[in-house]
Amino acid sequence: MSESVLRIDDLSIVYRTARGLVRATSHVSFSLAKGETIALIGESGSGKTTLSLALIRMLPAAAQITSGAIHYTRNGQTRNVLSLSPGDMRAFRWKECAMVFQGAQNAFNPVLRIRQQFADTAAAHGIKDPEVVKARTLELLRLVRLDPQRVYDAYPHEMSGGMKQRALLALGVLLDPQVVILDEPTTALDILTQRAIIDVLNEMQKRLNFSIIFISHDLALAAEMADRVATMYAGEIVELAPVAEMFYRPHHPYTLGLLRSVPKLDQRRDDLVSIPGDPPNLIDPPSGCKFHPRCQFATDHCHQEAPPLVEYTPGHFAACWHTDKVAAARSGFIDLKEVKKDDRS
Ligand SMILES: Nc1ncnc2c1ncn2[C@@H]1O[C@H](COP(=O)(O)OP(=O)(O)OP(=O)(O)O)[C@@H](O)[C@H]1O
Ligand SMILES: [Mg+2]
Structure with missing residues (x-):
């Protein structure tokens, strides 16, 4: 391919x-x-x-x-x-x-x-x-x-x-x-x-x-x-990765938010989290990272400067200044047994 x-x-x-x-x-x-x-x-x-x-x-x-x-x-x-x-x-x-x-x-x-x-x-x-x-x-x-x-x-x-x-x-x-x-x-x-x-x-x-x-x-x-998934937010690709990577190791807080808002069979309803706020106005979008007003990890840096789309592991791109914090947050959410069993990569 x-x-x-x-x-x-x-x-x-x-x-x-x-x-x-x-x-x-x-x-x-x-x-x-x-x-x-x-x-x-x-x-x-x-x-x-x-x-x-x-x-x-x-x-x-x-x-x-x-x-x-x-x-x-x-x-x-x-x-x-x-x-x-x-x-x-x-x-x-x-x-x-x-x-x-x-x-x-x-x-x-x-x-x-x-x-x-x-x-x-x-x-x-x-x-x-x-x-x-x-x-x-x-x-x-x-x-x-x-x-x-x-x-x-x-x-x-x-x-x-x-x-x-x-x-x-x-x-x-x-x-x-x-x-x-x-x-x-x-x-x-x-x-x-x-x-x-x-x-x-x-x-x-x-x-x-x-x-x-x-x-x-x-x-x-x-x-x-x-085979691959691209997450779009406010007109931009904010994450692009092979499918298993995207679902088990999301690097962008918006992708993580999307995954968390989908109910799973074995999940209690109160574990479901919706993404707070609304999509931005595309006539006058937020400064810096367009996702920052809705992001739990946002810092001053995110207000000021838009993060570039960076390749973290081969084929896995994300545009976020705080992928380390996303990694910490996802480990509490994504079941690692599931990763082992289904990981296609
Ligand atoms: N004909 C149009 N004139 C002005 N703005 C438009 C027009 N069509 C779409 N838009 C705006 O462009 C942006 C992107 O719209 P688009 O339809 O591509 O989104 P989408 O991701 O396909 O949404 P959905 O999931 O609802 O289909 C939105 O802000 C929308 O309001
Ligand atoms: Mg559409």
Whole structure:
């Protein structure tokens, strides 16, 4: 897993609003390897959707990319997505990088049969042979464990939410993209349906070997899907690490806070701790470390100077002046027996 398909370099995005500039994504850098899954976690408003919309250049008109580059590599050829022509950009979406949008259960056109929607997407990218499109559509519907014959001719309203979500995943990979972005793909689905979607995704990825950017509020799902996890806070990546590292040895107090706010089966309710305060105003963010107003470890240094993202152990990056204090705090919280048993690294 060494060849990178996507390399995001110092990406910053603002929204122009009547009240001022919203700094939605600030100086984000990371790369995605072939076949790898990265999960983006973080509270509502931390910039996850903004970041992923930028990758396929689907930001709303009020948004502006103020710094950075997005390098995409296929067959040894690298291009900056930000300098593609509109025509090349249209080809890039779906064919190279597909996105399943947040709350997309109703993304299908209600008056068209599923087969028509697959055919239209293929035709838009120059694949017009009906036999080829039909064979590929049926194959993918089977891969997402739908009854291909039935769904092929169905209208969206004849399908449940979970079936539509699976059909959307199939449509997402119709043109064999290298990167699939999934923005909260299982939100609004019941837990068994979520389970089925995750199984299907894992199977599709094994077969088709695409890379995934997986956005989720659900840390358990992120843990299960991801090779690496990036924690976002106020538009920045504040921690990036292999999944077991992130969950068992978090270095950033915000990641630790997120982990502590998730209930476990064997935990008493009063052991659950929520993160105090609210996410910051991104028009006028706090000085220094943006997390300092909510951080139990904050000192004057944190008010004054933003901590850089530093690599503490190979592949484990965090932006915090007080990782030693976080380490002491997590040892009281994370069960070491569990670390031994499940540690994948
Ligand atoms: N069209 C827009 N105009 C102005 N501000 C916006 C717009 N879209 C998003 N924002 C702001 O940008 C910031 C990042 O929003 P974004 O939707 O990327 O967060 P998110 O992490 O995806 O949140 P969620 O978990 O709720 O989906 C927020 O402060 C949000 O209010
Ligand atoms: Mg979002």
